[in-house]
Amino acid sequence: MWAADHVVAPTPGFAITIPETANEFAIKGNHLTLVKGNQFDGRNKTDPHKHIHEFLGIYDMFKYRDTENEVARLIMFPLSLTGEAKTWLDELNEGTIKTWDELRTAFISRFFPPALFDRLLGEIQAFSQHEKKSLTDDWLCMKEMLQNCHGHNLSKGNIIKIFYHGLSEITQEVLNAAAGGIFLFKTPNQAYQLLEDKVLLKLDWAKSQKTKSFLKKTVAFTDEGSNNSNTDKIMARMDAMTLKMDA
Structure with a gap:
């Protein structure tokens, strides 16, 4: 009876909407390794501006076609988060973020709020x-x-x-x-x-x-x-x- 009556909740969707062009190329393995090696955990003393700067520095080490630059950033940035920062991104509503500027703005607003400034x-x-x-x-x-x-x-x-x-x-x-x-x-x-x-x-x-x-x-x-x-x-x-x- 439990199996018949129980409603299984749907798996939450992803906050970032990845364009279809993501299927047309692959992220380099050593690029992902560098990104994961420089993760942001969202603790009080961590600097989100510095993390963005370092993330883009690592990203710029590898060249992708111009049309895929934003797609690559959207795919890789979540891998640079851990702990509280990863939880924050996972809890955003599905489809909340569609562009890199939206992702950066949401990230900075959460971890460098006006009160901290x-x-x-x-x-x-x-x-x-x-x-x-x-x-x-x-x-x-x-x-x-x-x-x-x-x-x-x-x-x-x-x-x-x-x-x-x-x-x-x-x-x-x-x-x-x-x-x-x-x-x-x-x-x-x-x-x-x-x-x-x-x-x-x-x-x-x-x-x-x-x-x-x-x-x-x-x-x-x-x-x-x-x-x-x-x-x-x-x-x-x-x-x-x-x-x-x-x-």
Whole structure:
């Protein structure tokens, strides 16, 4: 009786409508492997914009005929999703998505909603210097925040003002000294470049520190068992050079 009376629910259809031209070509196997190796799971800290960018980067590595470009994207993109993101796509109504633009818009809207954008923008506008971080580290942190807040539309001038006013008074004075005057009197491009130059300077300094450490170890190893006085002289010279480089 159960078999006779029970109604079997129909299998849900697919949210993405694949054009009939999909039957006219095949997706390359190694292409699918790369796509599956770079999956998006929809967790809080995952960036849907970055995933789209990386997906298209992988897609562009393989060439399909122009008329099939969109079809190939529609077929492969679901394979780049896993976890919560895959569940989201599976739960969409049948035939909801017919084009790549519709798929991209729906994906971004779900995993980068307005509330998340507002929160990220608010964090940028409320920026304040971390007491244990250097000026360079804080600038790198600001750039990362800007990169994560897609579509913030903040001009360089506004970014510079937000960053400067979020610094401590001591750090502001350091930045003014580096600018040879009031930092905010610089043009946005000049101020931005000054901060970028400080980042490059710190990176170069870090590399020089590693080089000096390596040279000291090399000298010590080379002169092991030899005249210690010669080694001491070399090390003393290197220490003197280190002081000059640090200054």
